[in-house]
Amino acid sequence: MDSNLSPTASNGVHLILSAKSSGSPGLGSRLAKLPREETRQRFTESLASAAQEVFEMMVGTPLGEADQSTLPRAADYTAMIGLAGDLCGVMSFRCSSASASKIAASMLGSNELCSEESIRDALGEICNMVAGSFKGHLTDLADQCMLSVPTVVSGKDYQLYPLADGLRIQVVRTFAGALVWMTLDFHSS
Amino acid sequence: MSGLRVLIVDDSSVMRKIVDRSLRQAGLEITEVIEASNGAEALARVQETRVDLILSDINMPTMDGLELVRQLQALDNAKGVPIVMITTEAGESHVVQALSCGARGYIRKPFSPDQIKERLIPLLAG
Numbered sequence: 001m002d003s004n005l006s007p008t009a010s011n012g013v014h015l016i017l018s019a020k021s022s023g024s025p026g027l028g029s030r031l032a033k034l035p036r037e038e039t040r041q042r043f044t045e046s047l048a049s050a051a052q053e054v055f056e057m058m059v060g061t062p063l064g065e066a067d068q069s070t071l072p073r074a075a076d077y078t079a080m081i082g083l084a085g086d087l088c089g090v091m092s093f094r095c096s097s098a099s100a101s102k103i104a105a106s107m108l109g110s111n112e113l114c115s116e117e118s119i120r121d122a123l124g125e126i127c128n129m130v131a132g133s134f135k136g137h138l139t140d141l142a143d144q145c146m147l148s149v150p151t152v153v154s155g156k157d158y159q160l161y162p163l164a165d166g167l168r169i170q171v172v173r174t175f176a177g178a179l180v181w182m183t184l185d186f187h188s189s
Numbered sequence: 190m191s192g193l194r195v196l197i198v199d200d201s202s203v204m205r206k207i208v209d210r211s212l213r214q215a216g217l218e219i220t221e222v223i224e225a226s227n228g229a230e231a232l233a234r235v236q237e238t239r240v241d242l243i244l245s246d247i248n249m250p251t252m253d254g255l256e257l258v259r260q261l262q263a264l265d266n267a268k269g270v271p272i273v274m275i276t277t278e279a280g281e282s283h284v285v286q287a288l289s290c291g292a293r294g295y296i297r298k299p300f301s302p303d304q305i306k307e308r309l310i311p312l313l314a315g
Contacts, residue, residue, distance in 0.1 A: 057299035058207060107203050109210055121203045129298050132277025136297065143280035149248070 040169055042138075043184065048171045050133035051182055054126060055175065059106045063173035063180070071172055071181060074156035076100065077119070079127035082148035083135075089186035090162050091134070093127045099178045116154075124150035130182060163187075192220045193313070194238070198231040198245035198257065199275070204298075208244055208275060214302035217309065228252030228260070235266050242313065243267070244296075247276040247283065258290040271312040275300070 055063045075094035083089050095103070104114040104122035114122070127150045135145055162168075162185035172181040195212060197205045202224075209222050223240060225231035229252040231245065243261070247254035254274055261267040271293040276283070279297035287295055294308050 054299045057301050104203065108206050118203060121201050125201050125204050128277055132279065132298060136279055143282045147248070147277065149250075 036167070040167060043134075043167070044169045044171060046137035047130070047134050047169060047182055047184060048173075049137055050130050051171060051173060053133050054129045058126075058129060059103055059175075061106060061176060063175055066172045066174045066179055066181075068170065068172045071179060072096075075181075076154065076156060077123055078153045078160065079123040079150055080153070081127045081131045081150045083131065084146050084148070086144035087186065089166070089184060091127065091131045092160070092183045092185075093123065093130060093180070094183075095123070095175070095180040096178050099175050099180055102176050120152040120154070124152050127152075134184075192218055193241045194221045194223065195219055196223045196225065196231060196234055196240045196243045196245075198225045198228065198243065198249070198254065200226050200246065200249045202226070204246070211300065211302045211305045212309075215306035215309070217306075217313075228254060228257030231257050232260055232264070235261065235264055235270075239266055240270060242309070243270055243272045244275050245272065247274055247278055247287065255287060255290050258287065258292050262291050271309075273308065273312065 052063055055061055076097035077095055077100045079093045081091050083091065100119050100123055101114055103126065104119040105111065107122045107125070108114060108118060128147065131147050135147075166186040168183065168185050170181060170183045172179060174180070195209075195217075197208050199205050199208065205224050205226075209219075212219055212222075223234050223238065225234050227249045228245070231243070232252070234240075235243070245254040245257055252260075254276065258272055258274075261270075261272060272291060273294040273296060274287045274292050275296045275298060277298045279295070284295050293312055296304060296308050
């Protein structure tokens with residue numbers, strides 16, 4: 001995965017992420033032959049199940065249903081992880097600062113305020129585990145798709161431009177009353 | 190099983206804490222938890238002190254978990270010590286690779302304390 005930071009005239013930086021096909025005929029190309037809605041539904045269900053599993057087991061709080069139309073334009077934290085191999089793309093997990101603090105505190109089993117480092121670490125692990133669990137739900141994908149090291153961006157003053165040109169799926173949920181959302185952008189292969 | 194000295198290897202400090210807590214919730218009696226953030230640090234810890242169990246992530250900077258398992262095979266201090274991988278990479282090829290390197294078990298993240306208990310108790314009893 002390549003990432004570039006480019007200055008913009010008006011509002012900070014734009015973070016540009018790109019993901020490329022491995023070039024081999026893998027799950028990505030097999031999925032490309034499926035009806036787009038079928039793929040979207042399968043991936044959305046897998047991503048939602050993966051997120052629920054991670055939050056129940058590692059954070060100790062199940063996610064709630066949410067209305068996608070209420071999604072804010074920006075999040076305080078964005079954790080990202082690249083997928084490469086049969087399926088190429090980027091997964092991101094976004095949430096508010098308050099949610100990020102609660103997630104980190106729950107994972108650490110602490111009632112105290114978590115350090116910024118712990119919050120970033122926790123969100124990176126959440127992103128990593130959701131992506132790993134997502135792969136696990138697609139049984140023919142687990143061995144054929146690798147994950148990158150997660151990256152966490154804090155602050156709202158940026159635009160995210162995934163250069164993936166394929167399917168985009170998004171799952172929106174609530175955690176402790178606030179919205180969290182996960183997006184998968186795939187490169188068509 | 191009581192009085193265990195456990196080495197937890199993961200580049201995430203949050204994950205090391207979760208593994209530590211899960212071991213205790215699983216009912217294992219822990220005397221000491223030693224932490225390392227990559228394979229190289231873990232090797233140094235094992236050379237310094239004898240541990241009863243090693244739990245390691247796979248994807249880590251500096252030295253990954255698979256290389257750690259390979260290098261542990263040559264250390265006297267690690268002889269007979271069960272090594273269990275805890276990782277998001279749970280594909281069959283990853284499991285086979287880890288076991289062929291010398292790992293004795295494999296736990297997929299996310300995990301529950303019950304899963305930890307289920308995997309570790311037989312290893313520690315044996």
